[in-house]
Amino acid sequence: MTDAPLDDLVRRTAEELAARRRGAVAVGAIRGEERATHGAGPHTVFEIGSITKTFTALTLARLAGRGEVAFEQPVRELLPDGAAVPRRDGREIELVHLACHTSGLPRLPKGLMPGALFSLDPYAGCTEEVLLAGLARTRLRSVPGSRFRYSNLGGGLLGLALARQTGLGYDELVQREICRPLGLADTRVVLDGERAARLAPGHSRSGRPRPGWRLAALAGAGGLHSTAHDLLRLAAATFGSGPAEIAEAVARTRAVGHPISGVSTAHAGWLSVERARDKGGPRVLFHNGGTGGYRSLLAVIPERRTAVVVLSADARSVDGAGMRLLSDLTDRDGTDEPPPHEPGTP
Template sequence: MTNPVDELVRRTAERLAARRKGAVVVGAAHGDLTATYGADPGTLFEIGSITKTFTSLALARLVVRGELTLGRPLRDLLPAAVPRRDGHDIELVHLACHTSGLPRLPKGLMPRALWQTADPYAGCTEAVLLDGLARTRLRSTPGRRFRYSNLGAGLLGLALARHAGVGYDELIQAEICRPLGLTDTRVTLTGEHASRLAPGHSAFGRPRPGWRLAALAGAGGLHSTVPDLLRLARATFGEAPEELVKAIALSRGTGHRLGRASTAHPGWLSMTRAGDREGPRLLFHNGGTGGYRSLLAVIPERRAAVAVLSADARAVDRPGLGLLAQMVSS
C-alpha cells in the first residue's frame, strides 16, 4: 500500500537539499504513517532551541510527580541572588514561558557575538551565570510580558538539574529520552554518536564549528535525529507513558497569551492556522545555532507532525510548516 506522506516528504527534502551545503533530513508522521527522506535518518544535528521543549517537559514531569510546582520561585533552587521586580519573584513557569523579565542573553554576551564567535556560549559556566544573574536587572515584572530569553531557559535547565542532583544531560535522559526510547538525543556526543554528527555550515555554505552551551545547555544544547523528534511528537498524540502524557497535557494547559491567535506554553508556541480559526492549534518550536537550523511542528488532534533538521544556517520553517499544511489538507 502506498504511503501518501512519502511523496510530500521526499519533495520537501529534495527542495531543501538542492539549495544547501550541509546535510538535511525531513520527517513526518500522520496517523500511523511515517516517512523520512534526505541524509541517513541516523544523522545527528544540533537542534538549538528545540532543546527548550525538552527542558520544559522535564519541568512538567517533576510537577506531575509532585516534586515541584510551576509557581516555585527560582531563588529556591539556585545558590544565587535572583533579581525581583515590583515585589514579584521569578517563578519556574515564567522561565518556561519566557515571561521572567530576564534579558535574552547572559550579562556580558552581546547579540553580535552569536554570529561572530566560533562558540559564543562556551564561557557560560555555572559560576559565570550565577554571578551575572545577581547583577541583572529585570526588563519587566515577572509574569507580565513575553520576552524570549535564552538565559531564562538555560537557568531553568540548570535549576532542574540541581534539584534532581544530576547534570542536565542525565536529567533529560532520565525524564524524557529513556521513557520515550530516544536513543540519539543528548548534549554530549562521544564515540559512535560523534561519528554521526553532520558538520555544520553558515548560511553562505562555510563550515561552522559546533556550539557547546556549557551551563546554558537547557536553552539549546541538545543534539538529536529526526526519528527521535518524531517520537517526541507522537508523545503529544498520546503515544507515551501515562506520566509523560499528563506532563504534556499540563504544558498545553499552561500558557501566556501573545495575541488573539498565539500563546506561549512551556516549551512550545501555539497558534491557530489561517483559514482554520476554529480548528486544532498548531504547536511548534524552531532552533538555530551557528551551523544548524531545526523545526518541530505538531497538530496533536490531527495526529500530524513534521521534523526538519539542517546542517546549514538557513531557516527551514516555511518549507516545514508548508509540508504540515499539505499533509492535513490532503
C-alpha cells in the same frame, strides 16, 4: 494535497531543501498511522538548538507531576544559597515564567566575554558561575508573569535550576525523565564516539563549515543534539502515544500559556498558533531552533495526529518549508501561514 502519498510529500520537501544548501537535511513526518523520513538518514545527528527548551519544559512537568518542584515555585529556591535573583515590583521569577518566557529576563546573560556573540562558539564560557554572577546584575525588562519576552537566559536558567534540584547534570536529567522513557537513543548534549561519527557537519548561511556549539550552563536553552527518528517519537508523544507519564507531562506543558498575539500563545516549552483556516479549531504546536551551523523545526497538530520534523546542517531557516509540508499533510490547497514568531538562536 491531503490525498498525496506521505512519502512523496516528505521526499519532495527534503529534495527542495537539499538543493539549496550545502549541509545535510533530514525531513520526517507523521500522518495518522503513517511515517516517512527522507534526506539524510533518520539516525543522522544534528544540533537542534532551541527545540531543547521543549525537553527542558517537559522535564519540569515530569518533576512537578511527582511533587519534586512546582510550576509556581520561585527559581531562587532551586539555586545555590546566596544566589541573587532579580525581582520587579516585588514579584519573583517562578519556574513557569522561565518555561513560558515571561520572566522579564533579557535574551542573553550578562557576563559573556566581550565579543563572545561574534565567536564561532559564543556560549562556551557561560559557566554556572558566570551565569549566576550576571544574573545578580540583571534588571528585569518586565514584571515576571506579565509579558512574553523570549529569553535564552531564562531557558538555560530553568535547566540549571532543575539539574541542581535533582543533583544530576542537565544531560543525565533529560535522559532520565524524557529520553529513556520514550526510547530516544540519540538525544543528548554530549555525543560519544559512535554518535559523534553520525553528526552532520554544520555550515553557515553561506555554506562555510561551522564548529558545534557548547552551551555550558545554558544547555537547557539549546544544548541538545537529536535525530529525525527521535524527534518523531517525541512528536508522537504529543498525540498521547507512548508512556502515560510523558503524555501527562505534555498535557501539563500545554495547560499553561501566555498570549503573544491574537493568534499565538507561548506555552511551557512550546509556541502555538491558530491558523486562519482552523479558526477556533486545532492549533499548531511548535518550536524551532538554530545554532551557528544548524536549523531545526518540530511542528505538530496533536488532534490530527500530524507532525513534521526538519533538521538542517545549514544555518538558513527551515520554518517555511516545514510549515508548508504540515499544510500539505492537512489542507487541500497546500498553503499556510509561517510561524508567527521565530525564537532565534540557540
